[in-house]
Amino acid sequence: MKVTCVGTDPAGLYLGILLKRRDPSHVVRFIETAPQPSAPATIVCNPLKPRLALADSETLDAIKPAIVSFDRVSIDAEGRTFETRGLTYASIDRTALVGALKQRAAQLGCTFERRDLADDDRRSDLLVAADGPDGETRTAGLSAELRRSSNRSVVFQSAEPTDALQYFFRATEHGIFHAYKVPRGPNGSSVVVETPAETLRVSGLDKAPPECIIALCRKLFALPLDRIVAAADGSIWDSFATVRSRPWHAGNVVVIGRAAYTSHGSVGLDLRSQLEDAETLAEHLSSGGSIGEALDAYEAGRRPKAESLQRASEASLTWSEHVRRYRELPFEQFCFSLLTNSMRLTYARIEKAAPDLVRAVDALVAGTAPESNRPPPPMFAPIRLRGLTIPNRVVVSPMCQYSATDGTVNDWHLVHLGSRAIGGAGLIIAEMTDVLPEGRISLHCAGMYKPEHVPAWKRVTDFVHANSESKIAVQLAHAGRKGSLTRSWEGHKSLGEAKWELIAPSPLAFAEGRQVPREMTRTDMDKVRDAFVRATEMSDLAGFDMIELHYAHGYLMSSFISVLTNRRTDEYGGSLENRMRFPLEVFNAVRAAWPTHKPISTRISSVDWIEGGTTIDDAIEIGRMLHAAGNDILAVSTGGVSSAQRPVDGRVFQATFSDQIRNELGIPTMAVGGIVSHADINTIVAAGRADMCALGRGYLEDAYFPRHAARAQSYTGLKWPSQYRRAGEVQLRGE
Numbered sequence: 251m252k253v254t255c256v257g258t259d260p261a262g263l264y265l266g267i268l269l270k271r272r273d274p275s276h277v278v279r280f281i282e283t284a285p286q287p288s289a290p291a292t293i294v295c296n297p298l299k300p301r302l303a304l305a306d307s308e309t310l311d312a313i314k315p316a317i318v319s320f321d322r323v324s325i326d327a328e329g330r331t332f333e334t335r336g337l338t339y340a341s342i343d344r345t346a347l348v349g350a351l352k353q354r355a356a357q358l359g360c361t362f363e364r365r366d367l368a369d370d371d372r373r374s375d376l377l378v379a380a381d382g383p384d385g386e387t388r389t390a391g392l393s394a395e396l397r398r399s400s401n402r403s404v405v406f407q408s409a410e411p412t413d414a415l416q417y418f419f420r421a422t423e424h425g426i427f428h429a430y431k432v433p434r435g436p437n438g439s440s441v442v443v444e445t446p447a448e449t450l451r452v453s454g455l456d457k458a459p460p461e462c463i464i465a466l467c468r469k470l471f472a473l474p475l476d477r478i479v480a481a482a483d484g485s486i487w488d489s490f491a492t493v494r495s496r497p498w499h500a501g502n503v504v505v506i507g508r509a510a511y512t513s514h515g516s517v518g519l520d521l522r523s524q525l526e527d528a529e530t531l532a533e534h535l536s537s538g539g540s541i542g543e544a545l546d547a548y549e550a551g552r553r554p555k556a557e558s559l560q561r562a563s564e565a566s567l568t569w570s571e572h573v574r575r576y577r578e579l580p581f582e583q584f585c586f587s588l589l590t591n592s593m594r595l596t597y598a599r600i601e602k603a604a605p606d607l608v609r610a611v612d613a614l615v616a617g618t619a620p621e622s623n624r625p626p627p628p629m630f631a632p633i634r635l636r637g638l639t640i641p642n643r644v645v646v647s648p649m650c651q652y653s654a655t656d657g658t659v660n661d662w663h664l665v666h667l668g669s670r671a672i673g674g675a676g677l678i679i680a681e682m683t684d685v686l687p688e689g690r691i692s693l694h695c696a697g698m699y700k701p702e703h704v705p706a707w708k709r710v711t712d713f714v715h716a717n718s719e720s721k722i723a724v725q726l727a728h729a730g731r732k733g734s735l736t737r738s739w740e741g742h743k744s745l746g747e748a749k750w751e752l753i754a755p756s757p758l759a760f761a762e763g764r765q766v767p768r769e770m771t772r773t774d775m776d777k778v779r780d781a782f783v784r785a786t787e788m789s790d791l792a793g794f795d796m797i798e799l800h801y802a803h804g805y806l807m808s809s810f811i812s813v814l815t816n817r818r819t820d821e822y823g824g825s826l827e828n829r830m831r832f833p834l835e836v837f838n839a840v841r842a843a844w845p846t847h848k849p850i851s852t853r854i855s856s857v858d859w860i861e862g863g864t865t866i867d868d869a870i871e872i873g874r875m876l877h878a879a880g881n882d883i884l885a886v887s888t889g890g891v892s893s894a895q896r897p898v899d900g901r902v903f904q905a906t907f908s909d910q911i912r913n914e915l916g917i918p919t920m921a922v923g924g925i926v927s928h929a930d931i932n933t934i935v936a937a938g939r940a941d942m943c944a945l946g947r948g949y950l951e952d953a954y955f956p957r958h959a960a961r962a963q964s965y966t967g968l969k970w971p972s973q974y975r976r977a978g979e980v981q982l983r984g985e
Contacts (some may be wrong), residue, residue, distance in 0.1 A: 251269070251273075251277070251375045251376065252276075252277045252376075252828075253266065253276060253277065253278045253375065253376045253377075253526065254279055254281060254374040254376045254377050254378065255278065255281070255378040256280075256281050256283060256367055256371070256377070256379055256381045256385060256386070256387040257280075257282065257286075257382065257387075257509070258280055258282055258286055258351075258362075258379035258380065259381070259382070259506065259507030259508055259509065260344070260347055260348060260507065260521060260525065260528055261380060261506045261507035261521075261524035261525055261528045262378050262380025262506050262507055262522070262528075263280070263348065263351035263352060263355050263380075263529040264304075264306075264309065264414070265528040265531055265532055266280065266360045266534055267306060267309055267351065267354055267355050268306060268528060268529060268532035269515075269532055269536075270355070270358040270359055271358065272532060272536045273412035273536065274358070274359060274428065274778045276362075277936055278355075278360045279360065279362070279363065279369065279831065280355070280360060280362045280363070281364075281367060282363070282364045283364075283365070283366055283367060283381065283385075283386060286348065287480075287481065288345060288405075288435075288479045288480070289344040289345070289479070290344075290407075290432065290440035290441075290442055290479065291318075291341045291342060291343050291344065291403075291432045291433060291434040291439070291440040291518070291891065292342060292344055292400060292407045292432075292520075292521050293339060293340070293341050293432065293515070293518025293519060294317065294340050294341065294519065294521055294522045295319070295338065295339055295340035295522070296337075296339055296517075296518070296594075296595075297337045297338050297339070297599060297603075298471075298594055298595070299519065299522065299594060300338040300340075302340065302522060302527065303316065303962050304529070305529045308354070309351070309354055310866040312351070312354050312403050313347055313350045313351065314341070315350075316342050316343050316350060316435065317340050318340060318434070319339070319340040319342060320338075320339055320340070320341075320412075320413045320414055320415065320433055321335050321336060321337060321338045322334070322335050322413055322414035322415070323335075323337050323339075323414060323415045323416075323417075323589070324415075324416045324417070324613070325414070325416075325419075325585050325750075326418045326419070327417075327418075327419040327577070328419060328420060328421060328578070330581050330904075332582075332585045332607065333414075334603050335603070336604070336605070337415075337595075337599075337603045338652060339415050341415075341432045341433050341434070341518075342521070343434045344521070346435065347922070349459075349909070352763040352820075353895065361776055367386055367387065367958065374502065374602050374758060375541060376402050376502055376504065376535070376541055376609070377503045377504070378503075378504055378506055379392070379503060379504065379506065379509045380505075380506050380507050380509060381509060381541075382507075382508050382509055383491065383508065383512075384510055385509055387503060387505075391500035392495060392497070392498075392499070392500050392503060392505060393495075393496065394494065394495045394496070394505075394509070395493070395494040395495075395645070396491045396492070396493055396494075397491065397492040397494075398489045398490070398491055398492075398966065399489045399490040399491075399492075399567060399570075399571060400446060400489075400571050401444045401445065401446055401487065401490070401570060401571050402444070402445060402447050402450045402456070402487045402488070403442055403443060403445075403490065404442075404443050404463060404467070404478060404486055404487050404488070405440060405442050405478070405487055406442075406443070406464070406467065406475040406476070406477065406479065407434070407438060407439075407440060407441075407475075407477050407479055408431075408434075408438055408440070408474050408475055408476055409437065409438045409474065409476050410438065410439060410473070410474045411433065411435070411436060411438055411439055412431055412432075412433050412439045413433065414431075414433075415430065415431070415432060415433075416431040416613060417429070417431075417588060418430075418431070418470075418471045418473075419573065420470045420471065421577070422449075422453070422470070424448065424449050424453040425445060425448070425449030425452070425453075425574065426445065426446075426573050426577065427443060427444070427445045427447060427449070427467075428443070428570070428573050429442060429443040429444070429467075429470075429471050430515075430516065430626065431473070432515075434664060435853075437504060438476075440479075441471075441473060441475060441517060443467050443471070445768075446571065447489070448687060450487065450491060455487075456487060458832045460478050460486060463478065463486060464478065466476075478691070481963055489535055490512075490514055490515070490567065491512065492512055492514070492563065492564070492567070493508060493509070493510070494511055494560065495509065495510045495511060497549060498510055498549040498552075498553065499545040500547070500548060502541065502930060504531070504545050504548070506524065506528060506531065507806065508524075510527070510556065510945045511556045511559075511560060511678070512563075512564045513559050513560060513563040514560070514567040514570070516566045516567070516570055517559070517562050517566045517567075517592050517594075520559065523555060523559055524551070526555075527548070527552045528594065528848050530548055530551055531544070531548045531552075534547045534548050534551075541856060554715075555899075557898075558900060561593075561898065561900050561903065562592040562593060562594050563592070564592060564906070565905075565906045566591045566592040568906055568910065569587070569588070569591035569909075570591075572913070572914075575910070575913035575914055576588070576913060576938075579913070579927060579938050582607055582611050582614065583614055583936070583938050584939070585607060586600060586607060586608070586611050586936055586937050587937040590933050590936075590937050591937075593905065593906070594932075594977060595933075596929040596930070596932070596933045597627070597628070597933040597936050598929050598932070609624065609625075611936045612624075612626070612628060612631075612936070613625045613630045613735065614925075615631045615935060615936060616628075616631040616632075617631075626642075627963055627965055628931070628932045628935035628936045629642060629643050629644055629809075629928055629931040629932050629943070629956075629959065630642045630956075630960065630967060630968060631643060632676075633918075633941055635796070635882045635918070636846075636849040636881055636882055637755065637847030637848065637849075638721060638796060638847075638848060640676045640677050640721050640942075641676050641719045641720070641721075642674070642675075642676035642968070643676055643931065643941065643943060644674070644675050644676050644677075644931060644942075644943065644945070644955070644956045644959075645676065645677045645678075645942050645944035645945070646667070646670045646675045646677070646679060646684065646944070646945065646949050647679060647922055647944035647946035647949065648679040648680060648681045648682055648725040649798075649946050649950065650681045650682055650691065650695065650738070651681055651682055651696070652668060652691075652692055652694040652739075653694060654694055654695060654697065655694075656687070656693075656700070657684065657687065657690070657696060657697020657698070657699060657700055657703055658702055658703055659696050659703075659706045659710065660706070661678070663681075663696070663710055664709060664713060666712050667680060667710050667715070668710065668713045668723070670720070670949060670953050671713070671714040671717065671718035671720040672717065672718055672954075672974070673952075673953045673955060673956060673957055674718075674720075674956035674960070675720050675955075676720065676721070676942070677721050677722070677723060677796070677942065678720055678721070678722045678723070678742055679722075679723045679724070679725055679796075679851075680710070680722065680724045680725060681695075681696055681725065682696070682725050682727045682729075682800055682805075683695075683696045683697060683724050683726055683728055683785070684698070684699070684726075684728060685697075685698060685699055685727070685728055685778070685781040685785040686728060686777075686778070686783050687750075688733070688734075688750045688751065688752075688753075689727070689729050689730075689733065689781070690729055690734075690792070691729045691732060691733055691735055691742075692735055692737050692745075693745070693748065693841065694737055695729075697806070698724065698726065698788050698789060698792075699784070702861075703788065703792075704788050704791050705792075706746075707724070707792035707793075707794070708791070711792055711793035711794055711795075712793060715793065717971055718971065719811035719969075721795040722793075722794060722795055722796075723794055723795060723796035723797060723798050723851065724789045724792070724794045724796075724797060724798070724936035725767050725798040725799075725803055725853070726785050726786065726797060726798070726799055727799075727800035727806070728781070728782075728807070729804060729805050729806065730752065730753065730754045730767065730804075730805050730806030730807075730809050731752050731758065731759065731760050731764075731804070731806075731815070732760050732768040732803075732804055732805055733751040733752055734748075734752055739942070744763070744764065744765060749765060751767075752765050752766075752767035752768065753767050753768050753769075753770045753774050753806070754767035754768075754769065754770065754806065754809050754815065755769070755809050755810045755815065755817075755822065755832075756769055756816055756817040756823075757769045758815055758817070760804065760893060760894035762893075775822075775832055777779055778806065778836070779832075779835060779836050779839050780839075781841060782799075782836050782839060783839050783842075783843045786840045786843040786844050787843055789844075790845060790848075795848060796848060796849050796850070797840065797844055797848070797849075797850050797851070798851040798853055798885060799836070799837060799851070799906070801833055801852050801854050801855075802853045802854050802855040802885075802887045802890060803853075803855055803887065803889070803891070804890045804891040804892070805890075807832075807833045807836065807892070808855055808891060810830075810832050810833050810893070811826075811830060811854070811855075811864065812829075812855070812858055812864050812891045812892075813826075813829065813862065813863065814858060814862065814863045814864075814891055814892050815862070815892075816829050816892060816914075826868055826871055826872070830872065830875055831853065832970040834875060834876075834879055837850075837876065837879050837880075837881065838879055841880045842878060849881065849882035849883065850853075850880070850881055850882055851881070851883045851884070851885050851920065852876050852884055852885065852887035853886075853922075854872055854873070854876075854884065854886065854887055855887055855888050855890055855891055856869035856887065856911065857888045857889070857907065858888075858889065858891045858892060859888060859895035859896055859897040859898070860890045860894055860896065861890050862890065863895075864891070866907055866910055866911075869886070869907065869910075869911055870910065870911055870915060873911045873915055873917060873919075874915055877915060877917045882918065883917075883918040883919065883941065883942065884908075884917060884918070884920065884921060885912055885919070885920040885921045885944065886904060886908035886919050886921060886922065886924060886940070887904060887922050888904050888907060888918065888923065899923070899924060900924060901924045901926065901930070902921070902923070902924050902925055902983060904922055905921045905925070905934050905939050905940060906918070906939070908921040908922075908934075908940040909937075909938075909939035912938065912939065912940060912941070913939075918942075919940045919941060919942075920940055920941065920942040920943070921934050921939060921942070921943050921944070922939035922943075922944040922946070925943050925945050926945070926948045928959035928962060928963065930943070931943040936953070943978050956968060957970070957977075
């Protein structure tokens, strides 16, 4: 096989080494069309991946001298310091790595040329693009998405070695500058200084000569900084680019290394992951199938891992871009937030490395003095909203059961919700409960619009209050254009002859083949608002402790908020302020009808996952408006507005949106989405990313989730009901 690799990205070099090791008859040549830019030392191991293992042991031996392992992390924020050991990391000098890989590749018979790419090169059996996201090897079918960070960064090399991953934060009159220092080897370290683009501009450093930049950074961080490492284009200040290649191969061309994807330096691990990509690609190329089959299998196997890494990178990058939000946190919580900013390191892992830090954070969340008796884990700390004290931070997310009869709930709902109360949930939010019969998703949805609905619901709330410490809320909603359908397990198809007229802010069907709604008139708005008020009054009679208003997922109120679904030209459309006019009118009417001592939550879709839709900046303004109107906690969800959405999901994938709103506005939030463990909840709450965490599908699988979490953490504060008091004595065994 004739392989031409353009560029000397480490992943491309390692691929050449592996191919020659597997079959020395392979012809592998490297073409360097441009010199490789210098780069800071990069993280290749972290506490979750503490050891680097390569399939080719001789290559690992060759690069080991460039790897530095360390277990000390320190944080210095304007005079306060934190330090811990027990978090294992390793970094590598990228320049030394490339040199070692080149030497090994040459020893195995790979050749190196410095010239332009020729047509003959493109006719190789395999053309490997290892020349970065802007390399000339790319074809029209291998476009890359680039997202530039709003931060600007400068990289320094320092002759001072370090045995730690060190963070520094400094407030100036222009804004916050922060830096991280990574070991580069026995002879020095790399220092990356970051700041928002606007802070850089107003400080004047964006146009300052190198000697001024070095002098200021030396003064700010009290570090010996020897020289600036220029960006690829020769500039001093650069912005990190998140690269996402879609797809990874076309014809005989395959992208690898930074040409395929990148991860922010605060997380690192992209180099490690890309070396693993090379191993997988070499294995498939040697399997005996066609090159096309090998490339398909390579991408199918490795792309999900890259996307998972990039979710962690995006969370950490977002934290770095908004450091100013987190500097308002208490110092201990700030440190915890920083250490867990990728959402990968969890509460339990930090607790092992820094128990005193975690105890201080526990005390902050619980509102107790650090020197008092040990506070509960964050998930079991009580929280007070208005006059309501909720015993812990675990929430049963509202989940449609499609089991009511003309809106009236029954034994299924009693057992479904009652079992979660016995299971120890702090707050149970009953399923989407519609304020009008024509506001239902299906014929089987729960309602709060007929007199008989009140005693049916009260049977549920009375059970919860009599048999547990849990509190219970009702989610009031109107389905809007997403109504008049069969149940979810029946495919959410149109009801056919049983369908009813749909209303929405604009006459836009949710999806092709769905019913087109009628554009709402002011009379319709009055009817809907009054229905919400009536349902609110009925909810109080039914004994609910709290209301959640459903302003998310493309239902009626959400359809007013999103520009994708609100095309009105009157005072209820256009600007965000106008689009919020009717949802705020309904909120104000509900707040006036609901007892003042009882709290209200509002659930929103913070992003629509589609270009032109709601963004996190919009969501922050939505949260600001609702808080000013008297909302007590914002449940931060995403999506559901458009059938064309492209969500980026995964574990705790929506927590970062809750985090941004909470810490920008200083308001309570509830995180939802992909939360499946007590480690997730403890980490989110301890870091100040949310005040409560709601589980949906996880609660369908385990109604006793909090009790199992308490047992796993040896927490005895979650008392069993008297009838189940012997349960705590049992130690169940698996088969």
